[in-house]
Amino acid sequence: MNSAFVLLLTFATIVSGGGHETPQQVVTRYNNYKTICTGLGYQNLQCKAGNDGGIVFQSTLTKDLQNLKYQETVIYDKVTLNEGNAYNKDTGKFTATVGGVYAFSWTTLSYPGKYFITEIVHNGNAIAYSQCDGRGVTGYPSSSNQVNIKMKKGDKVWIRAMEKYGQYAYGRNWCSFSGYKF
Incomplete structure (x- = not known):
């Protein structure tokens, strides 16, 4: 930690010209460096991170689910985070507001002697499964x-539900579905 502070202090001293420059001299020095860098082909670009405002959601299941129909959607009805408003708690579906790579995870808790087998679906196509x-x-x-x-x-x-295997999922926030954009 101390070495990083010394390095930062040294850099600040070099850039500022030893601390004896006026603010106008510092601006002039910066503009000179900027002109040199631009002449070498470097571009002044804004960081693209976060321009989509951040897309992330977290949802849970508050009530028990039993005997779901064939491929019935699991609707996680309690939303604790929904930056970007991409998750719809009424339909249980996430809709991408911008293109990109997204990460999703889901957990299921069932009851002794019962089962609840699920699949994550992208535009109607099953991508992966989870067998509880x-x-x-x-x-x-x-x-x-x-x-x-x-x-x-x-x-x-x-x-x-994978096919008709949605026999019993425990509610009370034990089951969850979340995702975010990289």
Whole structure:
């Protein structure tokens, strides 16, 4: 930590010309460096990080789900974070507001003797699965999975029951679905 401070202090001293320059002299020196760099082909570009305002969401399931229909969407109804407003708690679907690579994860907790098998879907196509199977066990089974998906603006991602295997998912915020844009 001390060496980093000394290095920073040394750099600041060199750039400022030893601390004996007026503010106008510092600006002149900066403009001279800028002219030299531009002449060498360097461009003054703004950082693109965060221009989309940040896209991230976190949602959970508040009520138990039982006996879902064939490929029924799991709707995580409690949203604790939704920067970019891309997750819709009424439909359970995430819609990309800008293109890019997104990371999604989801967790499931079921009941002893029950199961809840899910899949993450991108524009109607299953991408990955998560099997939460409590048959033959005495404890509460849990499962989770994570995927990265390249998306275009308007693409949709959601979690649904795999076929008709949505027997029992524990609510009370034990099951979650979240995602963010890299």
